[in-house]
Amino acid sequence: MFLFYIKNCTPRKYIIKQSTTYSSEQKHIPNISTNKIEFIQVNKMWRIKKTLLEDACLSAQNYYPKEFACLIGGDAKNKTVKEIIFIPSETSENSVSFLESSLPFDETIIGSLHSHPNASYRPSTQDTHFFRKYLINIILGYPYNPLNTGFYDENGKRIINVLIE
Numbered sequence: 001m002f003l004f005y006i007k008n009c010t011p012r013k014y015i016i017k018q019s020t021t022y023s024s025e026q027k028h029i030p031n032i033s034t035n036k037i038e039f040i041q042v043n044k045m046w047r048i049k050k051t052l053l054e055d056a057c058l059s060a061q062n063y064y065p066k067e068f069a070c071l072i073g074g075d076a077k078n079k080t081v082k083e084i085i086f087i088p089s090e091t092s093e094n095s096v097s098f099l100e101s102s103l104p105f106d107e108t109i110i111g112s113l114h115s116h117p118n119a120s121y122r123p124s125t126q127d128t129h130f131f132r133k134y135l136i137n138i139i140l141g142y143p144y145n146p147l148n149t150g151f152y153d154e155n156g157k158r159i160i161n162v163l164i165e
């Protein structure tokens with residue numbers, strides 16, 4: 001499957017069946033020249049199940065107004081988020097911390113997730129330091145739904161192409 005977006009526009013994502021070739025005559029695709037279209041293979045994108053993200057949002061709601069945090073397990077090679085891993089943490093209204101010794105060493109742990117009760121899903125300076133440990137880092141901004149969620153790489157750079165399926 002392929003996904004494309006139109007450069008310099010608000011990203012709009014379309015999944016096209018593998019056998020489908022692009023045609024400017026297709027009704028649901030804007031009639032624009034092909035040099036403005038960039039094709040991205042879906043298997044190079046991060047993928048996360050919608051239900052998993054919704055579960056994380058529910059947990060964040062239960063912790064509100066404190067922050068919620070957990071780790072993420074998955075498959076780094078295939079860029080797939082597979083599970084939420086709950087580990088002991090200290091939470092307050094503006095911070096969350098893990099005991100370094102409680103962090104499991106496991107190569108299937110590829111990411112982190114935490115909530116921001118102040119609605120912003122931008123990472124703080126401390127967040128970006130923490131993010132260096134992991135390939136994918138998710139911030140849920142209040143009121144915690146997939147639309148108010150930010151995805152970041154280990155450098156704190158926003159990951160735009162995430163397939164929530």
Ligand SMILES: [Zn+2]
Nearest residue numbers: 114123124127
């Ligand atoms: Zn944060």
